[in-house]
Every structure is written in C-alpha cells, then in structure tokens.
Amino acid sequence: MSASPxxxxxxxxxxxxxxxxxxxxxxxxxxxxxxxxNREVKAVDGVTFxxxxxxxxxxxxxxxxxxTTLIKTVAGLVKPPLEMVGGSVRFSFLPGYDALHRAPPQExxxxxxRHLSYIMQxxxxxxxxxxxxxxxxxxxxxxxxxxxxxxxxEKVVEHLGRLRLDPSVLQAYPHELSGGMRQRxxxxxxxxxxxxxxxxxxxxxxxxxLVQKDVLGMLRSVQREMRSSVLFVTHDMGVHAHLTDRLxxxxxxxxxxxxxxxxxxxxxxxxYTRHLIASLPRIGDDTPRKAxxxxxxxxxxxxxxxxxxxxxxxxxxxCRTAVPKMVEEEPGHRVACHAVSGERAL
Amino acid sequence: xxxxxxVDNVSKTFARGGLLSRRRVAAVSDVSFTVGANGPEIFTxxxxxxxxxTTLARMILGxxxxxxxxxTLDGTDLATIRGSAARHAFMAKVQPIFQNPFEAxxxxxxxxxxxxxxxxxxxxxxxxxxxxxxxxAALRQVGLSLAEAKGRFPHELSGGQLQRxxxxxxxxxxxxxIVADEPVSMVDASLRMAIVNQFKALRDELGISxxxxxxxxxxxxxxxxxxxxxxxxxxxxxxxxxxxxxxPQHPYSRQLREAVLLPETLAVPSTPTLxxxx
Numbered sequence: 001m002s003a004s005p006x007x008x009x010x011x012x013x014x015x016x017x018x019x020x021x022x023x024x025x026x027x028x029x030x031x032x033x034x035x036x037x038n039r040e041v042k043a044v045d046g047v048t049f050x051x052x053x054x055x056x057x058x059x060x061x062x063x064x065x066x067x068t069t070l071i072k073t074v075a076g077l078v079k080p081p082l083e084m085v086g087g088s089v090r091f092s093f094l095p096g097y098d099a100l101h102r103a104p105p106q107e108x109x110x111x112x113x114r115h116l117s118y119i120m121q122x123x124x125x126x127x128x129x130x131x132x133x134x135x136x137x138x139x140x141x142x143x144x145x146x147x148x149x150x151x152x153x154e155k156v157v158e159h160l161g162r163l164r165l166d167p168s169v170l171q172a173y174p175h176e177l178s179g180g181m182r183q184r185x186x187x188x189x190x191x192x193x194x195x196x197x198x199x200x201x202x203x204x205x206x207x208x209x210l211v212q213k214d215v216l217g218m219l220r221s222v223q224r225e226m227r228s229s230v231l232f233v234t235h236d237m238g239v240h241a242h243l244t245d246r247l248x249x250x251x252x253x254x255x256x257x258x259x260x261x262x263x264x265x266x267x268x269x270x271x272y273t274r275h276l277i278a279s280l281p282r283i284g285d286d287t288p289r290k291a292x293x294x295x296x297x298x299x300x301x302x303x304x305x306x307x308x309x310x311x312x313x314x315x316x317x318x319c320r321t322a323v324p325k326m327v328e329e330e331p332g333h334r335v336a337c338h339a340v341s342g343e344r345a346l
Numbered sequence: 347x348x349x350x351x352x353v354d355n356v357s358k359t360f361a362r363g364g365l366l367s368r369r370r371v372a373a374v375s376d377v378s379f380t381v382g383a384n385g386p387e388i389f390t391x392x393x394x395x396x397x398x399x400t401t402l403a404r405m406i407l408g409x410x411x412x413x414x415x416x417x418t419l420d421g422t423d424l425a426t427i428r429g430s431a432a433r434h435a436f437m438a439k440v441q442p443i444f445q446n447p448f449e450a451x452x453x454x455x456x457x458x459x460x461x462x463x464x465x466x467x468x469x470x471x472x473x474x475x476x477x478x479x480x481x482x483a484a485l486r487q488v489g490l491s492l493a494e495a496k497g498r499f500p501h502e503l504s505g506g507q508l509q510r511x512x513x514x515x516x517x518x519x520x521x522x523x524i525v526a527d528e529p530v531s532m533v534d535a536s537l538r539m540a541i542v543n544q545f546k547a548l549r550d551e552l553g554i555s556x557x558x559x560x561x562x563x564x565x566x567x568x569x570x571x572x573x574x575x576x577x578x579x580x581x582x583x584x585x586x587x588x589x590x591x592x593x594p595q596h597p598y599s600r601q602l603r604e605a606v607l608l609p610e611t612l613a614v615p616s617t618p619t620l621x622x623x624x
Contacts, residue, residue: 290539291539
C-alpha cells in the first residue's frame with residue numbers, strides 16, 4: 001500500500017464510499033507446540049467479507065464456529081497461540097496495514113476508541129469495579145476528546161441522555177447498576193467518541209428479553225444517528241432478524257452464506273442456513289422442529305471438502321472432496337454450497 | 347405414573363443487610379400450582395431475572411425451605427423430610443438439570459464417575475456391572491451410550507453432548523419430576539431443538555413431568571402444556587400455554603410477548619441494499 005499511514009487526526013476519511021472494513025481470505029489459526037507435538041486449530045479458515053459504512057453486519061454461528069476468533073482478529077487481539085496465518089483485515093481509517101495488530105502501537109492507540117470500539121458481553125468485565133462510572137469514562141475517552149474537563153463532562157452527559165441514562169450514573173459504582181443499565185453504560189462508552197466502527201460481541205446475551213429489546217433499540221438508534229458500522233456477533237437469530245442489515249452465517253470456521261438479513265430469512269439457500277431458520281420456534285406455530293443430526297466438527301481435524309457435508313441432507317460426492325467457493329447467487333447474496341450452485345448450473 | 351407436585355401458597359423471603367440495616371426481600375410471594383395432576387406434563391415457569399423463578403425451583407428441589415406455605419410431592423410434605431435415607435428417596439424422585447452444562451460437571455473428574463455415583467446413590471446399584479447397566483440405559487434414552495462417555499472428561503465433549511449427559515444423569519434414578527432451570531439458554535440454536543425435543547420425548551415415552559424454567563417464550567410455546575408467568579415473586583398469569591401465549595392478558599405478559607424477537611419482526615434496512623430480485 002502506498003497510502004500514508006500518518007493521516008492527521010480529525011481529518012475525515014476520504015474513503016467513505018468504499019467499505020469501512022475489508023476482510024480478505026482471512027485465516028487465523030491457533031498453533032500450539034507442546035513436547036514436540038504440533039496442534040493447529042483452524043478456527044477461521046478463509047473468510048472474505050466487507051462491511052460498508054452505516055450498516056449493521058450480523059455474524060451468526062454456533063459456538064466453535066470461529067466467530068469469536070474472527071472478531072478477535074478483526075479487533076487486533078492476535079496473541080499466541082492465535083496467529084493470523086493469511087489474508088488481510090483492512091480498515092478504511094487505517095490505510096497501509098493489512099491487520100490491526102501489525103500496525104505500530106501509536107497508530108493503534110490513535111484509532112482505538114476514536115475510530116474503532118467494542119461492546120463486550122459481560123459489562124462487569126469492561127467497567128472497572130473499583131472506579132465510579134464517571135472515572136471509567138475519563139479513562140477510556142477523555143484523551144480522544146480533548147482531555148477531561150467541563151467540556152468533556154458536558155459531552156458525556158449529553159451522550160448519556162441519548163441512551164436515556166441519568167447523569168447520576170457517573171457517580172455510581174458498576175455494582176450499583178442493574179445489568180441492563182450497565183450494558184447501556186458500556187454502549188455509551190463505546191459510542192461516545194462517535195467511532196466509525198463498533199464491534200459488538202453478544203452484548204445482550206446475558207440480559208432479559210425485556211431489557212434486551214430496549215438495549216438493542218438504543219444501539220440501533222445510536223448507530224443510525226452516527227452512521228457508523230457495527231459488526232454484531234450473536235448466535236441468537238431473533239436478535240439478528242431484529243437488528244442487522246446484512247447477515248453472515250459461519251459454520252466451522254468459514255462463511256456458509258451471506259446476504260441481506262431479510263433475504264436470508266425469507267430465502268435461505270445453504271442447507272445449514274435453511275435448517276437454522278426452519279428450526280426457530282415461533283409462537284403460534286406447532287409444527288415439530290427437527291434437530292440437526294451430528295455435532296459440529298472439530299476444527300483441529302475438520303472434514304475435507306465442505307465442512308458441513310457430514311450433517312448435510314444434500315451432500316454429494318463432490319462435497320466430500322472439494323471446498324465450495326462463495327458464489328454470488330443473486331446480487332449481494334453469496335453462498336458456499338455445491339448443491340445450490342450446481343442446481344443453478346443445471 | 348407421574349407424581350402430583352403441589353405447591354400451596356408458597357412464599358420465600360430472604361434477609362439482607364447486616365445487623366443494623368436488616369431488610370427482608372420477598373423472592374416468592376404466595377405461589378400455588380400443581381404439576382402432573384392429569385398425567386405427565388411440561389410445566390413452564392416464565393419470568394425475567396429477579397422474578398423468583400429460580401428460588402421457586404430450589405424450593406421444589408428441597409434446597410430452600412419455604413418461609414410460608416407447603417410443597418408436597420406424592421403427598422409427602424417436603425418440610426417433613428428428615429434423615430439422609432428419606433432425603434435420598436426424595437432426591438431420587440426429583441432431579442435437576444442446570445443451565446450451564448460446562449459448570450454442572452467437575453472438570454477434573456471423568457464423566458462416568460458422576461454418572462456411576464448417581465446410580466449408586468439414587469438407583470440402588472450395588473455392583474459396577476449394575477452401575478454400568480443403569481448408566482448405559484439412561485444414556486441410550488438421550489441418544490448416547492456409555493461407550494461414548496466412558497473415561498471422557500467434560501472438556502472433550504461439546505456443550506450439547508454435555509447437556510444430554512446431564513439429562514441422562516437425571517434419568518438414572520428414574521425420577522418422576524425433572525426441574526430444568528434454563529436448560530437451553532447456553533446452548534446454540536441448532537442444538538436447542540435437540541434438547542427441547544428430548545424433553546418432549548421424556549414426557550411422552552417415560553412419563554416424566556418437567557418443570558421448565560425459561561425466559562424464552564418461543565421454546566416455551568413449543569414444548570409446554572401449562573405455564574405460569576412470574577413477576578417480582580408473584581404469579582401474574584397462569585394457564586394453558588397456547589392460550590396464554592397466543593393472547594396474554596396481564597400487561598406484564600403482554601410486554602414479554604412483545605419483546606420476543608421473532609424472525610417476522612425483521613429490521614428495516616438502513617442502507618439502500620441492492621435489489622434482491624434474482
């Protein structure tokens with residue numbers, strides 16, 4: 001890349017038209033070597049996708065499908081035994097580097113929180129339990145917003161108002177707040193610098209249905225207002241249906257299908273997605289739901305070819321040998337399945 | 347046959363705070379219902395955290411004594427159970443399944459150890475061969491076998507398999523009632539239905555009544571026969587699962603019903619997405 005990595009701070013990105021995040025053929029493996037035995041777990045194995053400006057991109061998949069490893073790599077949290085083996089992760093606000101963890105620390109410090117922020121699952125782990133919430137705001141955001149002071153304080157209070165939080169929460173310790181309040185505080189914390197890109201890792205999984213709906217609604221309204229991009233990870237398909245614009249379905253370290261959320265729910269193509277959508281229980285619908293046979297493959301020794309073939313009702317000979325490519329079946333709707341692409345070719 | 351469990355005007359209060367600032371918190375207030383009066387059934391308790399549903403479950407399991415009211419199983423008042431023999435006999439009849447299968451098993455012990463221990467304590471197995479026979483029979487009911495579980499440690503199995511083993515463990519003592527506290531909330535979507543279907547099979551094939559505790563209304567609708575909805579320790583709505591969930595009456599139940607994120611309530615795309623016509 002020839003673009004200069006030293007873009008002065010505060011200058012808006014000129015690459016607004018392009019995607020904010022470009023992930024190309026990303027491979028992230030866990031490599032361990034104990035007593036001469038090498039083990040390689042291919043947690044993410046060849047994932048390609050873009051996230052555009054002003055959209056919420058959902059990532060769905062069961063545990064051990066590699067979705068957490070994927071967002072770790074995107075967020076630059078690559079530490080042994082996790083290694084980024086191949087591919088690239090490019091942010092529009094970080095030109096010149098093909099992964100966040102490969103950028104020098106001062107660059108990372110510049111973009112963290114200002115351009116890229118996170119909402120984590122356990123709000124208790126984000127908020128310092130020994131510090132009042134106001135102190136945590138200073139720790140995280142003050143240096144990106146001209147230092148602590150009355151102006152900063154004013155901005156914080158204004159932003160809390162956006163999430164319908166009372167300014168008194170700044171004087172509270174995290175344990176004094178309820179789970180839903182804490183999660184709203186972490187959302188406020190993640191969005192206060194108006195970042196272009198937010199990574200949300202199961203932010204509502206620990207919350208109750210009522211609180212969850214509230215928190216999701218707020219996340220969505222903040223995202224709409226700031227026109228930022230959100231990478232939203234959860235295994236709850238209901239949340240995806242409710243919140244995300246586009247959806248990627250991961251299975252065993254690869255993307256199985258990707259498309260606009262509505263299309264995926266209405267016309268899923270990949271057999272795994274089809275099963276996932278069909279198995280959702282609905283109130284008012286009594287038809288028995290079938291569970292998928294078998295269990296997800298071990299990523300240390302994944303099956304050859306398509307990783308879904310041992311559980312797939314449409315498995316053919318080619319599925320056992322060749323890895324299916326992501327094929328764009330219709331504009332914006334990509335699927336990696338021999339059966340689907342084969343049907344269309346016939 | 348299924349054991350009629352009767353919960354009669356049960357309340358539970360906890361004391362909080364120190365000596366000087368003692369406060370009483372009512373976790374469960376005046377709850378009454380019966381389970382299994384008309385044959386085996388799946389009885390669901392719905393509520394958010396803090397609604398008292400777990401406290402209620404712990405009282406049914408005999409882990410908490412109610413502050414007021416009576417819980418009887420098969421005509422025996424739980425408060426009158428004294429001594430370990432009577433206690434074991436009671437525990438054999440009522441078995442729990444917990445939320446997180448990874449925490450339910452000791453990570454340092456082999457899975458079969460826990461299963462064999464249950465067989466010895468609650469099913470009266472006196473020899474290794476009998477332990478193995480009972481364990482294998484229970485595992486086969488959930489689609490596994492002893493050969494798959496023997497000698498394995500919890501980390502070697504997936505969450506869904508572990509939860510199935512937890513169900514099998516509860517089946518060893520041939521219970522009449524299973525109390526399942528949020529058994530699928532830690533399990534992925536594709537495995538969730540396997541577990542939930544398993545509960546239906548237990549009810550239909552083995553005649554076991556199940557108390558299913560959840561905040562997920564969609565799975566509750568799918569499996570339960572009757573349900574109660576709890577808010578702050580009180581039962582706000584009770585009745586036939588389909589009737590209640592199709593048309594909830596209480597404002598809180600309606601709120602819960604509306605908060606369910608169904609695929610039908612799809613988000614409106616905020617970006618102009620490409621035309622999706624093929």
